[in-house]
Amino acid sequence: MVKERKFLKGPRLRDVSTYEFPGLKKALSLGPDRIIQQISDARLLGRGGAGFPTGTKWDLALQQQGERKYMICNADEGEPGTFKDRYLLEERPLKVLEGLMIGAYAVGATQGYIYIRGEYSEPIKIVREILEDAREEGILGEDIFGSGFDFDIKLVRGAGAYVCGDETSLINSIEGKRGISRIKPPYPIQEGLYGHPTVVNNVESLACAAEIIKQGAGEFAALGTDNSRGTKLISLSGDINISEVFEIEFGSCTLSEIIENLGGGVRRGRDPKFVIPGGLSTAALLPEELDCTYTYEGIESAGSSLGSGAIIVVGESRDLVDILLKVSRFYMDETCGTCFPCREGNKQINYMLSQHRNKKFSGQEVELIEDIGEVIAAAARCGLGQTSLSLINSIFNKFPEELIEEVIHVD
Secondary structure, three states: OOOEOOOOOOOOOOOOOOOOOHHHHHHHHHOHHHHHHHHHHHOOEOOOOOOOEHHHHHHHHHHOOOOOOEEEEEEOOOOOOOOHHHHHHHHOHHHHHHHHHHHHHHHOOOEEEEEEOOOOHHHHHHHHHHHHHHHHOOOOEEEEOOOOEEEEEEEEEOOOOHHHHOHHHHHHHHOOOOOOOOOOOOOOOOOOHHHOOEEEEEHHHHHHHHHHHHHOHHHHHOOEOOOOEOEEEEEEEEOEOOOEEEEEEOOOOEHHHHHHHHOOOEOOOOOOOEEEOOOOOOOOEOHHHOOOEOOHHHHHHOOOOOOOOEEEEEOOOOOHHHHHHHHHHHHHHHOOOOOHHHHHHHHHHHHHHHOOOOOOEOHHHHHHHHHHHHHHHHHOOOHHHHHOOHHHHHHHHHOHHHHEOOOOOOO
């Protein structure tokens, strides 16, 4: 049975004048060190896909010296199949705002940014109005709640580049530069926006942080498993009967139970052809691999990764080569072009795939695609290049009889 939790989901929170900001008020009384300790005790991992411990990131930022620091909410939700951040921005934006302000106070930032995907017109409108109302109510600005904490936020609308989901590309974009990744180190926490220490957190991470401070670390840490604490918003879509954002407790169910109990099962079929568990950057899983628990470690043991939480169900009627072409075209179009192997490699892979719409691939061609993918991953600065072949390679590996001319079975 799937355990749904309401740690993040619940009544709409969009009216600044009636919201009490309980997490922020509590945070202002705790002080930076105790806030970070609470986030660390909750063992909150970043919900954008990388899974870096949020408490560690905030602690490192607090230790940085500088005349100013920045706090950024990364709402550039560009991963195909992912729409859980949009839900938060539309339904519970005040919780996101509260988390951003708590993080800023904890690390010593006085200026914040919310960078929203350019196609998200409604969330942009909602957040813009909320920021204006917050300034009028004295929630943003100087001496917030009489605490001496000064903080304001600017809204930045992205230009539709997938690569700006990478924090260094996002920072370049805010600075008015081309959205391309930076060489690390230095990391944004050391030298980020305009050369100052900068923290970049995902929308869901900040909403979780606000609830952790409000309810206490124990409430969050009591949910889930040792390695996957709390709840997770998932974006469930594809060839299923119900496409929606759900909040589930880590470890309370398997991928197959999520598809059956929450998604209403596969449309026009009993079993899916395969499932993408965390967005296009993650490997495909076959129906017999879906009994893994929905946790970071559970999906990893099945051979993939949790990623952004975008679960895409692919039905039996789908054409594999068509899927390969669309995935490769996406990465070819979205590469920023900075890393030569990523720019040219993804282009060549798309070309190779386009030559085989009506026939199978040779084993040598598949091996070449894998080799190019390894070079791209080794040379890439950001996650786009590092994972652009994850899904494509997994589809070749899972369906050799359908895609490869000669399959040699070794007894």
